[in-house]
Amino acid sequence: MNEYCLFCHQPLHSRLSWRALIFPQRESPLCEDCRARLEKIEPPVCQKCCRPLAKLDPAYVQGDICLDCAKWEKDPEWAGVLEENISIYAYNNFCKEVFTHFKFRGDYILAAIFADGIRQASASCDFDLIVPVPLSAERLSERLFNQAEALARAAGLTPTPLLRRTHTEKQSKKTRRERIRQSQFFHVEKTAPIEGRTILLIDDIYTTGSTVHHAARALREAGAEKVYSLTAARG
Amino acid sequence: MSLNLPAFSEELQHHLFGRKLLKSEIPFSPELLEMHKKHGWIHYEQGIRGEFPNCICLRCGNQEAHLFAVFPCAHCGKSSVYCRNCLMMGRVTSCRPLVSWTGPEPAFHPPAQPLQWEGMLSEGQQAASKAVMDAVLKKKEMLVWAVCGAGKTEILFNGIEAAIKNGGRVCIATPRTDVVLELAPRFRRVFPDISIAALYGGSPDRYKWAQLVLSTTHQLYRFKAAFDTMIVDEVDAFPYTYDETLQRAVKKAAKESCAHIYLTATPNETWQRECRKGLRPFVTIPARYHRRPLPVPEMKWAGNWRKAFEKGRLPRPVEAWVKHRLDVGKQTLLFLPNIRLMKIAEPLFKKLHPDIESVHAEDPERKEKVGRMRAGKTPVLLTTTILERGVTFPNIDVAVVGAEDAIFTEAALVQMAGRAGRSADFPTGVVTFFHYGRSQAMVKAQRHISAMNEEARKRGLIDE
Numbered sequence: 259m260n261e262y263c264l265f266c267h268q269p270l271h272s273r274l275s276w277r278a279l280i281f282p283q284r285e286s287p288l289c290e291d292c293r294a295r296l297e298k299i300e301p302p303v304c305q306k307c308c309r310p311l312a313k314l315d316p317a318y319v320q321g322d323i324c325l326d327c328a329k330w331e332k333d334p335e336w337a338g339v340l341e342e343n344i345s346i347y348a349y350n351n352f353c354k355e356v357f358t359h360f361k362f363r364g365d366y367i368l369a370a371i372f373a374d375g376i377r378q379a380s381a382s383c384d385f386d387l388i389v390p391v392p393l394s395a396e397r398l399s400e401r402l403f404n405q406a407e408a409l410a411r412a413a414g415l416t417p418t419p420l421l422r423r424t425h426t427e428k429q430s431k432k433t434r435r436e437r438i439r440q441s442q443f444f445h446v447e448k449t450a451p452i453e454g455r456t457i458l459l460i461d462d463i464y465t466t467g468s469t470v471h472h473a474a475r476a477l478r479e480a481g482a483e484k485v486y487s488l489t490a491a492r493g
Numbered sequence: 494m495s496l497n498l499p500a501f502s503e504e505l506q507h508h509l510f511g512r513k514l515l516k517s518e519i520p521f522s523p524e525l526l527e528m529h530k531k532h533g534w535i536h537y538e539q540g541i542r543g544e545f546p547n548c549i550c551l552r553c554g555n556q557e558a559h560l561f562a563v564f565p566c567a568h569c570g571k572s573s574v575y576c577r578n579c580l581m582m583g584r585v586t587s588c589r590p591l592v593s594w595t596g597p598e599p600a601f602h603p604p605a606q607p608l609q610w611e612g613m614l615s616e617g618q619q620a621a622s623k624a625v626m627d628a629v630l631k632k633k634e635m636l637v638w639a640v641c642g643a644g645k646t647e648i649l650f651n652g653i654e655a656a657i658k659n660g661g662r663v664c665i666a667t668p669r670t671d672v673v674l675e676l677a678p679r680f681r682r683v684f685p686d687i688s689i690a691a692l693y694g695g696s697p698d699r700y701k702w703a704q705l706v707l708s709t710t711h712q713l714y715r716f717k718a719a720f721d722t723m724i725v726d727e728v729d730a731f732p733y734t735y736d737e738t739l740q741r742a743v744k745k746a747a748k749e750s751c752a753h754i755y756l757t758a759t760p761n762e763t764w765q766r767e768c769r770k771g772l773r774p775f776v777t778i779p780a781r782y783h784r785r786p787l788p789v790p791e792m793k794w795a796g797n798w799r800k801a802f803e804k805g806r807l808p809r810p811v812e813a814w815v816k817h818r819l820d821v822g823k824q825t826l827l828f829l830p831n832i833r834l835m836k837i838a839e840p841l842f843k844k845l846h847p848d849i850e851s852v853h854a855e856d857p858e859r860k861e862k863v864g865r866m867r868a869g870k871t872p873v874l875l876t877t878t879i880l881e882r883g884v885t886f887p888n889i890d891v892a893v894v895g896a897e898d899a900i901f902t903e904a905a906l907v908q909m910a911g912r913a914g915r916s917a918d919f920p921t922g923v924v925t926f927f928h929y930g931r932s933q934a935m936v937k938a939q940r941h942i943s944a945m946n947e948e949a950r951k952r953g954l955i956d957e
Contacts, residue, residue, distance in 0.1 A: 262559045364584045365577055366564035402567045402586075 263289035264370060265356060287370045295352035296371075299345055299492055306331070307467055308345040308492055330471065340474040341484050344383070345464050345492030346375035353491050357462065361405045369405070369412035372490040376413035376460070379488055385458040390417045391473050392444075394425035406461045409490055417460065420450040421473055429469060437468035444473050446480035453481040458488055465493035501534045501596050507702035509535060509594035511662070511719025511746075513552055515583050518700065518715075519592060526592070534596035540585040541574050550576035552585050553714045554741040578738055579714045581694065593717060601660050601704060608654040610683040617778040617954045618648045624776040625652035625754055629722050630659075634753045636728075636768065639778035640787055640945050641758045641882075641911025646676065648778070649724060650683060652754070657687060657704060661721030664706045666713055666743060668733045670694065671883060672726060673707050680705060710739045716746035723747045724754040729761050729904055730882065758911060759904035759941075780949035784956045785920035787942050788913045790893075790906070792935065795927035798895055802837050811894055811927055812845070815873060819846055824866070824889045825873045826880065828909050830898035835875050838894075842875060851875035881908040888919035896926035896935050906938035 262269055264287035286293055302311045304324040311319055318325040330336045347353050360368040380388070390406035398404060410417040424443045432440075446452065457477055459470055464487070474485035505521055508514075519526070529535045541548050546558035555561070555578035566573035566588055574587040585591065614622055621637050628635035629652040639645050649665070656663050665680075667673060670693040677691035690696075690703035692712040699712075706720070710733050725733070725743055733739050747753065760768065767773035781787065795801075798808040807815075818825050827842075829835045832853045839851045850871050852862045859879075866874045867886055874880075878900065891913045893901065901909075906926070913922030926935050949955045 267560070359580070363580045364564075364575070365562070365580055366575070367562035367577070398567050402573075402584075403564050404567075408564070 263287070263292055264368060265289075265292045265359070286374075292352070295350075297348040297350050297353070298375075299348055305342070306340075307343045307464065310348065310492075326467065330467065336471060336475070339478055339485070340467075340471055341486050343464055343467065343470060343487045343489065344379050345489045346372065346379055347491045349463055349465075349491040349493040357491070360408075361401070361462065364401055364403070366403055366408055369408040372409055373412040373414070376409055376415070376488065376490065380413065380415060380458060383458055383486055383488070384456065385486060386455040387420070387452065388415050388417045388458050388460055389420050389473075389477070391459060391461040391469060392419060392421045392423045394423045396425045409462060410460045415460075420447050420452065421445070421476060422447065429465070434466045434468075437466050438471075440468075440472075442472055442476060444476040446476050450480060452477060454483045455481075456484045456486070457482050458486050461487065461489045463491045463493050464489040501529060501532065503599070505529060505535075506594060506596060506599055508700055509592065510599055510702070511594070511717060512700075512715050513591045513593050513717045514700075514715060515540070515585065516589060516592060517583060529596070532596075534594065536593050536595045537590040538593070539587060540589055540591045541576060541587040545574045548574055548587075550578060550585055551591055552576070552582075553579035553738045554745065555579065555738050581711075582714055599702065601662075603658050603660055603704075604686045607657045607684055607687055608650055609685055610650055612647060614647060615644065615780075615782045615784070615954070617780050617949070617952070618644055618782065621776045621778050622648040622651050625649060626655050628652070628754060628774070629656045629661075629752045632721070632750050632752045634755075634774060636755045636757070636760065636764065636773055636775035637778070638760055638768070638775055639756065639758060640781060641908060642781040642783075642885075642915040643758075643778040644782040645726070645756050645778075646679060649754070653684070653705065653722070653724075656722040656752070657684075659721070662704055662706070662719060663722040663724070664708060664713070664716075664720040664746060665724045665726060666708050666710045666746075667726040668710050668730045668739075669727075669883065670709055673709055676707050680707065710742060713739075713742040713746040716742075718745075718748050720747050720751060722752045722754070724756065726756045727882065728755045729757045729759050729764075734761070759907045761904070777945075777948065779945040779952065780954035781915070781920070783917040783920045784954065785914065786946040786949065786955050786957070788891075788910065788922050788924045789942050789946065790910045790924040790926050790935075790939050792896075792926045792928060792931055792939070795894065795929060797929055798927060799834070799929070802834060802841070805841065807838070807841050807845075808894070808927065811892070814892060814925060814927075815842070815845060818890055819872055822872075824869065824871070824886065826866075826886065826889050826891050826909075826912055827873055827875050828881070828891070828893045828901075829875060829877060830895045830900050832877055834895070835877060839875060842873060846872050849873045849875065852880065853877045854879045878905055878909075880912070881905050882911075884912065885915050886912065887916040888922070889913060890923040890925075892925045892927060894927045895929070897928045897930055897932035899932075901932075901934060903934045903937040903941060906934060907941050910938065910942060 268289050305322045306327040309324045320328045359365045393404050407417050421444050426443050459473055470487040477485050546561050548561055549556050555576050560578040563572050569588040576585045653663050673691050673693045681689055687705050688703040689705045690698040690701045692708035768775045793810050795808040795810050801808040835851050842849045850862050852859055865871045910924040913924050914920050
């Protein structure tokens with residue numbers, strides 16, 4: 259049981275009630291205030307990338323997918339590379355703050371905030387292997403852990419690290435065009451047994467979708483049958 | 494005989510002396526560090542001691558189980574413990590060392606006249622300045638209990654000069670970054686030949702060697718046995734009072750023999766009691782530098798103000814009070830107990846004047862709004878306790894609506910009242926506590942302010 263909110267460190271007041279005694283709930287690691295600031299992604303969403311469509315200009319929607327996904331699917335190089343992306347939370351200011359602490363300051367345990375969501379989302383998915391999107395060796399030696407792997411482990415999943423990543427500039431420093439146009443920066447371990455398998459990629463944030471598309475492509479080219487992706491947040 | 498011994502690196506000495514740093518904060522070659530280690534000039538220690546979750550962080554002193562966590566470390570391939578309390582300054586882990594300097598202290602040759610200041614101290618300031626100087630020279634503890642607007646900064650000048658002349662290192666710590674940013678240029682002007690570092694999150698001076706260090710209390714986590722004089726500003730302010738590790742950081746940053754000067758307008762009850770009983774050495778400055786008495790708060794019944802707001806109307810006495818100020822064109826700072834109430838109240842106040850604004854801690858426009866208030870464009874600024882200290886608007890009246898709410902402690906009320914009548918051009922102002930049954934804290938705050946005025950009159954520090 260947590261006595262303090264995992265994020266803001268305020269003491270948690272757990273309410274004693276008959277209801278809580280009879281239907282014990284999983285304790286959230288966050289206080290009520292912090293929990294309220296997390297924004298779950300609700301339908302309607304883009305059927306491919308999970309982008310919320312409610313506030314999106316209709317000009318950016320084509321049928322049940324968003325214009326960005328329509329572009330990915332129109333490009334013969336990328337069509338069908340990624341089956342579907344599932345994201346759990348909107349990348350709002352609070353979520354951004356959480357990720358700053360989690361990734362950049364290295365507060366590993368904050369992965370627990372997303373554990374329930376990731377566990378539930380992965381349960382609704384049929385896959386053979388969970389593969390975390392890797393960091394380059396350079397970035398890993400800086401951060402000392404891979405946030406995607408941390409998210410999977412916090413949710414009680416067993417990730418299989420099959421991908422390697424060449425060091426490039428941070429994704430967050432590039433434009434959308436640069437991200438999509440860049441050459442492949444992932445490759446699959448030669449011995450990886452993925453022929454005909456369905457893979458669930460796991461990552462922290464889906465922004466332009468460039469990272470998961472490149473990762474999915476590397477996996478597909480190495481023989482994977484289908485690739486899905488799951489991210490904690492959707493930018 | 495020692496002629497053949499290699500010398501230590503003075504750069505490394507300046508970088509490390511009086512500090513505890515992570516290896517990633519030390520931009521020197523591994524060979525150089527190894528050489529210094531061999532000679533005993535630097536010391537390595539494990540960043541975190543003990544078994545999870547019963548550990549202690551050797552940098553910030555954190556011992557709270559919930560502020561430690563374990564992660565699979567890519568550096569050592571094992572599970573490492575890290576401290577969550579001081580994470581914002583770089584992660585301290587159980588598998589990486591903290592480095593400190595154990596060689597000789599850097600030499601310092603003080604200039605003949607470090608202080609270049611022409612200003613004059615008021616009578617009240619002079620007495621306090623003397624007491625500070627005395628504490629600095631004798632390495633004693635001293636509380637300076639000075640009313641809001643007394644001019645606390647100037648009374649430090651002579652004491653700091655004395656410390657520097659003795660070759661001592663001085664630190665002024667404050668809970669807030671704004672204060673560091675405001676003080677740095679003032680101290681650079683009056684101590685032009687002294688190296689001064691301003692430390693706060695993201696400061697470029699982070700590893701600079703300096704004789705005089707202005708720092709947020711958080712940044713002191715990186716120091717150890719560094720200072721001969723330690724001055725703590727606003728000792729009663731959040732987060733310093735609530736966070737034991739910050740108090741420990743201040744102790745750790747001081748040398749074993751060190752003068753401790755504490756500054757505040759509102760010492761907590763324990764300290765006030767210790768002062769009265771003669772257990773704590775202190776000096777008061779009961780009057781402002783402009784020699785006019787502090788505005789004493791008046792109490793005004795506002796009925797069930799909470800219910801009024803929730804029903805969508807302003808409490809009548811508050812409405813009348815604000816309208817009067819709008820009519821005569823007097824700017825007003827109006828405090829409310831929490832953000833939720835402020836959000837309900839804001840549209841109601843806006844009906845009286847469209848330029849009325851509100852501000853709170855997480856307001857992204859906080860700076861701009863305070864700027865507009867300062868420029869005289871906002872007739873009434875609604876605020877939470879966030880503006881209770883540190884800000885000066887030249888000519889305002891102050892209202893606290895719901896003054897009996899538990900959030901308003903004696904200290905908070907004294908500080909809020911202290912926003913009125915600060916400038917020499919407009920030394921008066923009205924302070925009104927609107928309430929639905931007065932609280933202990935309100936009575937104490939009123940008594941506190943009256944007692945200061947009384948003392949000032951007795952000591953002849955007020956012209957009336």
